[in-house]
Amino acid sequence: MLDSKTLVVKIGSNVLTQSNGLPDLDRMKHLVSQIQDLITSGKKVALVSSGAVAFGRQSISLPGGLNPVFKKQIWASTGQIRLINQYQELFGNLGQPIAQILVTKEDFRDRKHYLNMKNCVEALLQQGILPIINENDTVTITELMFTDNDELASLTAAMINADTLLLLTNVDGIFTGNPADPGSELIEKVASSMPEVSSYISATKSAFGRGGMLTKYAMAKKSASLGIQVLIANGKREGVLTEFQNKSLRCTWFEPNKSKHAAIKWLAHGAHYYKGEITINKGAKESLTSSVIRSLLPVGIIEVKGDFSKGDIVLIRDEDHKKVGLGRAEYTSKLAQELMGLKNQKPLVHYDYLYLFDHE
Numbered sequence: 001m002l003d004s005k006t007l008v009v010k011i012g013s014n015v016l017t018q019s020n021g022l023p024d025l026d027r028m029k030h031l032v033s034q035i036q037d038l039i040t041s042g043k044k045v046a047l048v049s050s051g052a053v054a055f056g057r058q059s060i061s062l063p064g065g066l067n068p069v070f071k072k073q074i075w076a077s078t079g080q081i082r083l084i085n086q087y088q089e090l091f092g093n094l095g096q097p098i099a100q101i102l103v104t105k106e107d108f109r110d111r112k113h114y115l116n117m118k119n120c121v122e123a124l125l126q127q128g129i130l131p132i133i134n135e136n137d138t139v140t141i142t143e144l145m146f147t148d149n150d151e152l153a154s155l156t157a158a159m160i161n162a163d164t165l166l167l168l169t170n171v172d173g174i175f176t177g178n179p180a181d182p183g184s185e186l187i188e189k190v191a192s193s194m195p196e197v198s199s200y201i202s203a204t205k206s207a208f209g210r211g212g213m214l215t216k217y218a219m220a221k222k223s224a225s226l227g228i229q230v231l232i233a234n235g236k237r238e239g240v241l242t243e244f245q246n247k248s249l250r251c252t253w254f255e256p257n258k259s260k261h262a263a264i265k266w267l268a269h270g271a272h273y274y275k276g277e278i279t280i281n282k283g284a285k286e287s288l289t290s291s292v293i294r295s296l297l298p299v300g301i302i303e304v305k306g307d308f309s310k311g312d313i314v315l316i317r318d319e320d321h322k323k324v325g326l327g328r329a330e331y332t333s334k335l336a337q338e339l340m341g342l343k344n345q346k347p348l349v350h351y352d353y354l355y356l357f358d359h360e
């Protein structure tokens with residue numbers, strides 16, 4: 001485990017609820033005081049907390065036949081107030097100010113939203129205020145939804161340039177089989193050089209979880225590839241964050257690769273957030289994927305699709321429709337259409353803002 005200065009702590013729904021579905025206030029209090037200890041020790045912490053639907057579900061009973069989307073919206077909108085009030089009370093008792101940030105996938109897709117959100121979270125951290133982030137479940141339905149809050153936490157860690165992502169769930173980490181099976185062993189370390197461990201993971205989810213261990217694993221691997229160390233640990237364990245501080249935590253630790261710069265971290269998560277598609281010819285592909293770092297020039301572009309602005313993410317494909325990478329557009333789709341195929345024009349994607357999939 002490495003030292004940490006800026007970290008994102010994600011708390012899963014199950015950590016905050018008891019097996020009977022009622023909120024586990026003792027657990028919450030315990031975690032709050034340990035988060036406070038992390039902040040007091042000089043770390044910058046952003047908290048991604050699930051629990052809105054679980055808190056809503058246990059306080060508002062709804063008719064069984066009600067549309068599941070309405071149910072989720074009602075539970076999330078009523079439960080989020082309870083969740084944040086609880087945090088407000090617990091952190092307030094310790095003199096720690098908090099802020100609530102509710103986001104959607106669109107906020108990560110649109111460069112302006114993204115920068116507003118990033119600036120806001122950084123300003124809060126700068127002022128010693130703890131941002132508590134959750135998905136805006138009332139407006140995010142189907143394709144607008146994050147896979148789960150592990151994805152949101154991973155995006156947040158990339159956004160604020162965190163060195164550490166701590167995913168707290170109801171098991172000690174990834175096991176070699178069903179965690180309840182005494183024959184299963186905890187996988188203590190995952191490194192990019194090691195064989196895949198995803199085959200061990202079953203699609204089972206805990207009682208209130210959404211994504212399950214498979215998304216946790218996928219997000220942890222992605223974050224580690226960008227240079228963020230990731231720990232999957234048991235949020236129900238007494239002193240979990242104190243053990244993290246002491247580097248003695250039982251967990252699955254993902255060894256980070258060399259850290260990528262902030263823009264690349266944002267781009268790497270852009271696979272579902274791009275606004276336009278650029279098709280490039282063979283020569284341009286060879287140039288981008290060669291060992292010499294090069295920008296994407298209009299001369300190599302053969303098609304521009306979608307409506308994007310300066311700063312938006314674009315997906316780059318080759319002539320065979322294969323995905324080559326993601327880039328940040330230096331100008332609009334309209335101008336890109338005009339310059340397409342022309343020599344001696346300014347790059348559409350600068351090499352500092354180019355993420356190639358093969359490099360993952």
Ligand SMILES: Nc1ncnc2c1ncn2[C@@H]1O[C@H](COP(=O)(O)OP(=O)(O)O)[C@@H](O)[C@H]1O
Nearest residue numbers: 012013169174175200201202205206209212213
């Ligand atoms: N190999 C595995 N190791 C650990 N947990 C696993 C594995 N396969 C499936 N799981 C399940 O993943 C669950 C945690 O994911 P999830 O329900 O999404 O939690 P959270 O609500 O904390 O996000 C565990 O409770 C466990 O049942």
Ligand SMILES: N[C@@H](CCC(=O)OP(=O)(O)O)C(=O)O
Nearest residue numbers: 013050051052053148149210
């Ligand atoms: N936004 C939802 C969280 C959904 C979710 O991803 O839950 P989990 O798998 O427990 O992290 C809520 O607050 O209920």
